[in-house]
Amino acid sequence: MLFLFSSEGPTSPLLVHLAGIDLTQEGRLWLQKNLTPAQTVWLKLISREGNMLHCLVSQSKQGTMWSFCTNEELLRLGLARTAPIAGVPPDSRLYWRLHRRLHRAEVKAERKGRGLWKEANLWERTSKALRDSPLFRLMRGIFQRTE
Structure with a gap:
């Protein structure tokens, strides 16, 4: 106003x-x-x-x-x-x-790539892909049970 x-x-x-x-x-x-x-x-x-x-x-x-x-x-x-x-x-x-x-x-x-169109950089995309991968989830589950 x-x-x-x-x-x-x-x-x-x-x-x-x-x-x-x-x-x-x-x-x-x-x-x-x-x-x-x-x-x-x-x-x-x-x-x-x-x-x-x-x-x-x-x-x-x-x-x-x-x-x-x-x-x-x-x-x-x-x-x-x-x-x-x-x-x-x-x-x-x-x-x-x-x-x-x-x-x-x-x-x-x-x-x-500003504002709404900002994309994650290569490192962010790679780390997200690894975190979301089934193999990484399986390994994380195994290590959490052994602690």
Whole structure:
């Protein structure tokens, strides 16, 4: 939930949904850590459903004048998956432009094995295969009985 600010202070809560993504629990934690109430964010409205705004959220990088799209960053880190963009007709040009942009960020995370797509390294896979093997279980059972 974001708040609208005026010169008098917060005026009303604004429900903002990150358009085109489904967050994981790690993604929610990342947002809580990286979006502070004092930080300025920019909202690009994609659609509106009742009092829920579906937006692309941008924020400034620390120490620079450049900003980045939070929706894409979460996908690039593997902390979210792409989802249908609510309130936009699937056959519209806007829908496919946004979907392609978000999907590219998700594919980068998948290729680099980040977040949701993190794979165990060779040592972890080998040790798990050995632990789960019938021979190893049999040997473990024998040694546990002799103790």
